Amino acid sequence: MDFNLNTCVFLPTLEAAVSFYLLPNVFPVGNLASYWVVFVLVNTFAVVLYKVILYPFFLSPVRNLPQAKGFIPLLGHGRMLMRRPAGDTQLQAIKDTPNHGLILTRGFFHTDRLILTTPAALADVLVHKSYDFEKPRFARGFLRKFLGDGLLMTEGEEHKHHRKLIAPAFHFRHIKELYPVFWSKSIEFCNAVKAGLGEQPSSAVLEIGHYTTQVTLDIIGLAGLGRDIGSLRNHEDELIKNYEEILEPTTEKVAYFISHLVLSPTVVAMLPWKLNERVRVTTGNIKRICKEFVAERKMNMKQESQASTESRDILSIMIRSNDFSDENLVDQLLTFLAAGHETTSSALTWASYLLSCHPKIQTRLREEIHHRIPDPKALSEPAFDVASLLESMSYLNGVCNETLRLYPTIPVSARVAIRDSTVAGQYIPKGTMLFVIPWAINRNPALWGPNAEEFVPERWIDKETGRATMSGGADSNYAFLTFLHGPRSCIGERFARAEMRALVAAFVGTFEMEMADPGEKVVIGGTITSKPVNGMKLRLKPVEWGS
Template identity: 40%
Template sequence: MSLLAVLGLTAVESYALQRTVLQDSELTLSGIALRLLAVNLFLKLFYHAVIWPRLLSPLRHLPQVKGSFMSAQIMFDQPRGKSPLKWMKTIPNDGLLHWRDTVGNDCLLATNHAALLDIMSTNTYDFQKPGRVAEFLARVIGYGLILSEGATHKKHRKALNPAFNIKNIRALYGLMWEKTGLFLEGLEGDMKKNPWAEAGTSAEKGVGKVEMSEWASRLTLDIIGPAAMGRDFRSMQSSEHAVADAFMSILEPTKEKIAFLGINFIFPQWFTRALPWKLNKVITNTTGVLRSLCLDIVREKRATLISTKATAKELETDILGTMMVGGDFTDDELVDQMLTFLAAGHETTASALTWACYLLTKYPEVQTRLREEIRARIPTGDSPITYADLESLPLLNGVCQEVLRLYPTVPMTVREAVRDTSICGKFVPKGTRIFICPYAINRSPTFWGDNGDQFLPERWIDIKADADGVDREVVNHNGGASTNFAQITFLHGQRSCIGKDFARAELRCAVAGVVGRFRFEMQDPKQEIHIAGAVTTKPVEGMHLKMERVEGW
């Protein structure tokens, strides 16, 4: 007789009892599994939050940046780089500051010559742009020189270097000056359309209103087009500005775009592209237009090469032709490079010109002295110039250098250690994020003393006696700093901006033209200008100037 029968249970009751016992057993096993999972998660979090950073991390002894959400704070700084500059000034360190971001990544901020040297030169290829940062930027500028890494970067850099040597850049001064002339005509036309009139008064003759940042973007676009790809966009003469507007739709300095950038840097592209965010559509449509334009230009140039059998010398009149002659790039790679040059080659200098105008409204005495220097060397705005005319002007050089120092177009960049390496003799494990902050380095008291925040073009001017013993002002190229790593607007080393000499030449021409012909000030002298931008720095409010033509040039 069975035990169940002895207990007097029926078959149905017996089945129900067995099922209950089995369910209780399953619940117990499930509960155990859930508890084990919870314990494992807790231990993992405890390890990453407490044991690793406090007891094991090789970075734990470095000076710490205190606070929460430090990486997010950097992203939303206005201006970006303000917080790192404060940390450099207030936290004693030997080249590195350390914090951990909200997801547990170790982060370092480079603060001195030795650290910057290791990151940019000694161990350059140990550090790459983080994958999600690169993936997002590639949506806009393709995998050109800025985003290529390792052996690919070395190959492409070597192939492009000839196009950017100083001899070729100096040969472009004529083009840059010609476009600057058209730029000045465009500004005058805009002034006539928008004459200046104070409340209750008649318009002043020859005085008008101009929004400089938009005009600066058109000028630099019309220079990079012919120089990079043999295509004149004529955006200064046209009422339609498709390419300039395309970049503006992406780079306009709004909080929404900064937030969008942050989301793309945190989450993978498959996730962020799926978000019902209007900016996703804007970027997709805009980059599609730009990529199609660049592909058309590449195909046209390729067809011309085949049909006309143009010589290498004829093709090398622009950067695209130089790349085609070398044969190192496929058509898709050429498109990526063109996107990179279009974005980096016009937006950066446009930003610098805008900030130059801003600083010269704040320092009208410098503006006046600069106008006198320019006019003494260049008889009229229509006079032809050579590179020597502009590169030898001490105050022009000093103004341009201070603009680039105080307002670096890209104020912050980030790298990630792709292997175990070292910085300043300190072991840096794979996966560590490295922040390089041109805005902070370029103003740091370590390099520039207590007046690093001040606009002082005289830093870049030396006094030397000539053959007759007369003291004269001459250009210097270090600003009085003891190392070239004191200014990292264009970075340094193998990954420095390949177009830095192009950008400087372009800025010299534009500033000389504007200051030589116009006197200008802010439309509203009391207006507070805010520095922002998703990638590059721009004035949030635009740069609204009151401009007056100064006769005689």
């Protein structure tokens, strides 16, 4: 039973008419309008009683599941969504609540919300029955403002089709070919940081997040559009300014996101909120720039066809498929620009933070980098196999994997059952919301051991062989959810991992780093992604490569 036009208008009208004309002595209210008002109130009360009390506490198929602590009448466990860092309260619930894969929480007005906690439950939602569960409508409506109708927004058969068309751009052989691009941009990034330190960079403070955004946007520009955006060389770049404004982790933006949970996007857009106008302006600017990129790429492809050359960037592959309209090309580009640069930018920022807080790990990593890469210029030579070198550096890979584990770019993700289904043997009715929480799963002691929340790169290195592993010592690959799994997993995982290897190797090989304020308590914020609220201010000291 739902609040809809039938319940609130048509049914009361029918009931009022029947009562007024056929049973006037049974319900002596007065006139037809009075009957209608009475039945509207009666029906509304009945629906509220059913939805808020009867269904969740007496009829729901999931009512007997273990329930997290902290329930408040009417508010449910709604405070979980508001607390930062996102995913931390759910991690505590997983630790405190004995369960077999599902923990019951309640949303506003006691709606059912389930936290997935075990590999079996995660496998059902992400892999075995992935198309039984979709992103919630409110999340898609919110993300669509920034990402258009790209791959992240599509569902069902449309998603399968588009992913199949785009997948060749992310084939592992193509990623290996991109390593020289990643490395050259990583060196350019380090040079830009040196320039930012000033004329006497013996030990200066810099907010590193701005530079990580610049370099990752440049990289996705080359790999995604086939053009060098050049934001590292242009500090006033329009694209950078707009993305930094959108992604700045402020309290107001958190409130803006939460408002989309409670109200419809139409209602939010009507509110006299200055942020509405800023969102329209910034997203409009980014969409205009993407339209220009599409037009430019199409023109360049005509020239390439005459020269019998064929670009393999993401945009060119989509254009050649002839399966995307210009408008949809822009939407896909919006998605890949945003997701492609923000994920690695965030990861690189958190890697610098973790290494600054763990100087021994930083020193050990630098020793490996300088030992395996005595001359960084050699990696720029065409014949050099950059991919094999970086992928074989066990401690580098351990640091990158551990950073991605502890600071997943998207800490919380939601799914809604679009049909009746089952998860870990539990019947799940249509409309139930389930939470996939990389932050909590990646730090769950039941999956990672008692040091689950500590920065331990060695967990990703095989003790016998000394080589990097992909399990991190966990028994299940579902213990690591940064890129999710299954048909809706991150299509750019290999791209992001390769890019991060190059960036971390170049950055740590070039600079010693420590927190500008060693006593600073870094506040984690953001709406969709995890970012430091006050930026990441580091004290950087250039080092001679190989010293």
